[in-house]
Amino acid sequence: MNAYTGSHTSFIPKIAWIILSTVLSIKNELKCNFRVISKWFLTAIFALMTVFPGGHVYAAADAKNPGAASGTNWTTPANIADGVNATYASYNNTTQDYLKVTNFKFSISSAATINGITVTRKGHGDGVTAAKRQYAIGLTKDGAALAGTAKTGVDLPQDTDDVVSTGTTTDLWGTTWSTADINSSNFGIIFYDNDTTSDAIYFDSVTITVSYTGPSVNILEVTYDFTSFALNASSVAVSSLTVTNTGDVTETFYIRAATNTAGSPWTVSADSANGFNKLALRGGFHPSQPGDSQFGAEDVINETSQVSQTEAGGGRYTINGDETGVDVPAGAKRALWLRFTMPLETSTTDQQQVKVTVAAQQ
Numbered sequence: 001m002n003a004y005t006g007s008h009t010s011f012i013p014k015i016a017w018i019i020l021s022t023v024l025s026i027k028n029e030l031k032c033n034f035r036v037i038s039k040w041f042l043t044a045i046f047a048l049m050t051v052f053p054g055g056h057v058y059a060a061a062d063a064k065n066p067g068a069a070s071g072t073n074w075t076t077p078a079n080i081a082d083g084v085n086a087t088y089a090s091y092n093n094t095t096q097d098y099l100k101v102t103n104f105k106f107s108i109s110s111a112a113t114i115n116g117i118t119v120t121r122k123g124h125g126d127g128v129t130a131a132k133r134q135y136a137i138g139l140t141k142d143g144a145a146l147a148g149t150a151k152t153g154v155d156l157p158q159d160t161d162d163v164v165s166t167g168t169t170t171d172l173w174g175t176t177w178s179t180a181d182i183n184s185s186n187f188g189i190i191f192y193d194n195d196t197t198s199d200a201i202y203f204d205s206v207t208i209t210v211s212y213t214g215p216s217v218n219i220l221e222v223t224y225d226f227t228s229f230a231l232n233a234s235s236v237a238v239s240s241l242t243v244t245n246t247g248d249v250t251e252t253f254y255i256r257a258a259t260n261t262a263g264s265p266w267t268v269s270a271d272s273a274n275g276f277n278k279l280a281l282r283g284g285f286h287p288s289q290p291g292d293s294q295f296g297a298e299d300v301i302n303e304t305s306q307v308s309q310t311e312a313g314g315g316r317y318t319i320n321g322d323e324t325g326v327d328v329p330a331g332a333k334r335a336l337w338l339r340f341t342m343p344l345e346t347s348t349t350d351q352q353q354v355k356v357t358v359a360a361q362q
């Protein structure tokens with residue numbers, strides 16, 4: 001087995017996805033045959049908090065040996081933290097003394113929310129029955145006492161190691177965790193014998209996985225409306241949407257859009273071409289209002305969440321690189337400008353809404 005002894009892994013859904021949705025209301029007024037004059041209004045902002053379950057949940061892994069392991073009546077307790085395969089912290093006693101494994105050196109952003117903790121251990125027992133090989137496991141905040149609820153009756157295999165995880169990405173072990181708790185050198189694991197038999201139990205290594213959702217982004221509420229314009233016409237917003245990184249770490253913004261009217265026949269073009277019942281939307285971060293022609297084809301906002309780029313990196317969602325949604329410092333604001341192109345033709349004169357969503361990735 002090549003597992004790290006006493007190492008830890010911080011395997012993290014690292015993205016704080018706070019979704020900020022701007023609703024563009026589009027009011028169509030039938031003026032003459034085959035021609036629709038439209039107004040679109042930016043009327044409201046909705047702030048929704050969502051964790052994307054799919055392609056935009058990022059994971060990071062970090063593996064280090066913990067700095068400490070100790071336990072009364074445990075034999076060579078530090079062997080669970082030595083990074084050496086098949087060296088064991090073992091216990092062969094009739095009491096339930098703690099093996100305390102700490103100093104995992106997590107450094108999770110203080111803006112994050114801790115969602116779950118998983119412990120993965122490698123070990124075995126000598127006992128000839130399953131009950132004689134069982135142990136209990138819990139977490140500690142102070143390096144000495146259990147925090148929350150220990151899990152008892154966890155099995156070890158006989159004679160030969162296996163690697164087993166306890167806890168889940170949403171299991172908080174019966175208590176709450178601040179990032180300071182997790183980042184503390186006293187955060188760690190407590191093992192103890194599950195019963196009063198003296199059959200030896202052995203632990204070679206252990207890892208901790210902390211799952212969290214991280215820092216936030218916010219969009220400031222603005223209200224504005226646009227002058228009327230016709231089918232197949234384009235218009236650039238007269239004012240910008242302010243997107244603020246309200247987290248405490250550097251973030252990069254993602255943008256997507258979708259029609260937001262129930263039963264709408266309209267769709268958002270995947271590229272920059274409008275069509276029948278198909279609108280086109282582009283966006284760009286810039287300090288001042290861009291001209292219509294300054295939006296490039298790469299600036300299209302469609303139903304797929306796409307990452308901001310630098311000008312050199314492709315130019316998506318930037319006008320000329322003066323302002324971008326890339327590596328936005330904590331607390332910084334960016335001005336997002338939208339360019340809307342009406343469908344070529346439409347089968348509806350009902351008011352339509354388009355929702356623009358901005359998300360952030362650490």
Ligand SMILES: [Ca+2]
Pocket residue numbers: 005006079080081082083084085086087088089203204205
């Ligand atoms: Ca070891």
Ligand SMILES: [Ca+2]
Pocket residue numbers: 132133134193194195196197198199
């Ligand atoms: Ca026992």
Ligand SMILES: [Ca+2]
Pocket residue numbers: 284295296298299314315316317318319320
């Ligand atoms: Ca661009």
